[in-house]
Amino acid sequence: MSSPPAAVAACRLAARRLLDELPDGPVLVGCSGGTDSLALASVVAFEVDKTGRPAGAVVVDHGLQAGSADVAARAADQCRGLGLDPVVVRRVTVDPRHPGGPEDAARDARHTALRAEAERLGAVAVLLAHTRDDQAEQVLLGLARGSGARSLAGMPARRGLLARPFLAVTRADTAAVCTHDRLEPWHDPHNADPAYARVRARGAMSVLEEALGPGTRDALARSADRLRADADALDALAADWLAEHAEHTAPPTTLDRPEPPAHGESATDPGHPQPPPAFTSLPAHDLATLPAAVRTRVLRLAALAAGAPSGALTAAHVLATDRLLTHWRGQGPVSLPGHLAATRSPGRAGRIVIGPLDRVE
Ligand SMILES: Nc1ncnc2c1ncn2[C@@H]1O[C@H](COP(=O)(O)OP(=O)(O)OP(=O)(O)O)[C@@H](O)[C@H]1O
Structure with a gap:
C-alpha cells in the first residue's frame, strides 16, 4: 500500500497525538460538514479504527440559514459513511440579543450543545x-483590536472537554485530506461574506504574507503559543491572590432582591443576571502594590465573581476600576455591566467593593 501524501500523514499524526493524550473512552467530532471538520472526522475515523476507541460526531444545526437542516443531515450522513457512531444532529436556538454579536451567539449555542452531547454520551x-490558519487569524484580529495577552494567546489545544488537534496543521492540509479521502465538503457562504471579521482577516493575512513573507502566518500562531504560557501564569497568580484576599457576601435573600426586570425585558437578560449578584470586596492597599498585569486580572476576576457577564466586561471597565487604585482622589463608583458598580471605601484599611449598582456606595 502506498503511503499517503505528506499533508494527509500530518493530519493523521496530529489526530493520533491528541487521541493518545486523552483518557480511555469515547470521543466526539464537532462536524459542520465544512472542509476542516470533515477532514477531522475522516482522520479520527481512520485512527480509531486501529485502536478500537469509540468515536462519534455531533452536527449542530444553528437554524440561521435556509436549508440548514439539510446541510446538517448531509454532514451527519458523511460522518456515518466514515464509520463514526453515534452521529447526532442537534438543533440549537441562537440568542439574537447576545452581547458579543451573532458570531459569539452561534459559538456559545454550539459549544453548549457539544458539551451537553459529550456529557450525555459519556465522551472524554x-x-x-x-x-x-484559524489560530493566526485570531491573533491578527486580536492585534487589530488592541487586545491583551489572553486574547492574543489564541485557542488552547485542550480546555475542559474541548480539544483541537488540527492547531498543528494548515487549512491546505485539511483540504488535501478531503481530496485524498474523496470527501465533498460543504462550502458555507458565510465563509466568503466580508461582513464577518474572520473572513476579512483571511484576506488581510494573504496581503501580510505577500508583504512580509510566507512565514508570517506560522509566526503569528507561534506568538499565540508563547503568549499563552505567559497569560496562564498571570491568570494563576491573580486567581491565587483573589482566593486568599477576597471576601464574598452572599447574594441578597428573596426579600431583599433588586427590582424584577421591567416589562419586555427577559429575566435572563445580561442586565438582570440570575441569581442576583453578590458583593466581592478586596483590600485596596494590598491590591495596589501588585504589578498591573496581576492587579487588573484580579479586578476582572472579582467583577466576574460579583456577577458581571463575561461577554460584556471589557478592558475599559477593568481599567476604570483600576483607577480607584492608581488615581484615587475619593471619586465615586465605577459602573460595570450587569447593573454592578465598583467603589472604594476611604482610608488605609479601605476596600474595593464590587456589587449591585444600587447598593454600592
Ligand atoms: N455546525 C457545527 N456543528 C458541529 N461542529 C461545528 C459546527 N460548526 C463548527 N463546528 C466545529 O467548530 C470548529 C470551528 O468552527 P468554525 O466555524 O470557526 O470553523 P471552520 O473553519 O468554518 O470549520 P469547518 O471548515 O469545519 O466548517 C469546526 O472546525 C468544527 O469542528
Whole structure:
C-alpha cells in the first residue's frame, strides 16, 4: 500500500497525538460538514479504527440559514459513511440579543450543545477542527483590536472537554485530506461574506504574507503559543491572590432582591443576571502594590465573581476600576455591566467593593 501524501500523514499524526493524550473512552467530532471538520472526522475515523476507541460526531444545526437542516443531515450522513457512531444532529436556538454579536451567539449555542452531547454520551473529549490558519487569524484580529495577552494567546489545544488537534496543521492540509479521502465538503457562504471579521482577516493575512513573507502566518500562531504560557501564569497568580484576599457576601435573600426586570425585558437578560449578584470586596492597599498585569486580572476576576457577564466586561471597565487604585482622589463608583458598580471605601484599611449598582456606595 502506498503511503499517503505528506499533508494527509500530518493530519493523521496530529489526530493520533491528541487521541493518545486523552483518557480511555469515547470521543466526539464537532462536524459542520465544512472542509476542516470533515477532514477531522475522516482522520479520527481512520485512527480509531486501529485502536478500537469509540468515536462519534455531533452536527449542530444553528437554524440561521435556509436549508440548514439539510446541510446538517448531509454532514451527519458523511460522518456515518466514515464509520463514526453515534452521529447526532442537534438543533440549537441562537440568542439574537447576545452581547458579543451573532458570531459569539452561534459559538456559545454550539459549544453548549457539544458539551451537553459529550456529557450525555459519556465522551472524554469533543474534537474541533480549528487549524493553524484559524489560530493566526485570531491573533491578527486580536492585534487589530488592541487586545491583551489572553486574547492574543489564541485557542488552547485542550480546555475542559474541548480539544483541537488540527492547531498543528494548515487549512491546505485539511483540504488535501478531503481530496485524498474523496470527501465533498460543504462550502458555507458565510465563509466568503466580508461582513464577518474572520473572513476579512483571511484576506488581510494573504496581503501580510505577500508583504512580509510566507512565514508570517506560522509566526503569528507561534506568538499565540508563547503568549499563552505567559497569560496562564498571570491568570494563576491573580486567581491565587483573589482566593486568599477576597471576601464574598452572599447574594441578597428573596426579600431583599433588586427590582424584577421591567416589562419586555427577559429575566435572563445580561442586565438582570440570575441569581442576583453578590458583593466581592478586596483590600485596596494590598491590591495596589501588585504589578498591573496581576492587579487588573484580579479586578476582572472579582467583577466576574460579583456577577458581571463575561461577554460584556471589557478592558475599559477593568481599567476604570483600576483607577480607584492608581488615581484615587475619593471619586465615586465605577459602573460595570450587569447593573454592578465598583467603589472604594476611604482610608488605609479601605476596600474595593464590587456589587449591585444600587447598593454600592
Ligand atoms: N455546525 C457545527 N456543528 C458541529 N461542529 C461545528 C459546527 N460548526 C463548527 N463546528 C466545529 O467548530 C470548529 C470551528 O468552527 P468554525 O466555524 O470557526 O470553523 P471552520 O473553519 O468554518 O470549520 P469547518 O471548515 O469545519 O466548517 C469546526 O472546525 C468544527 O469542528
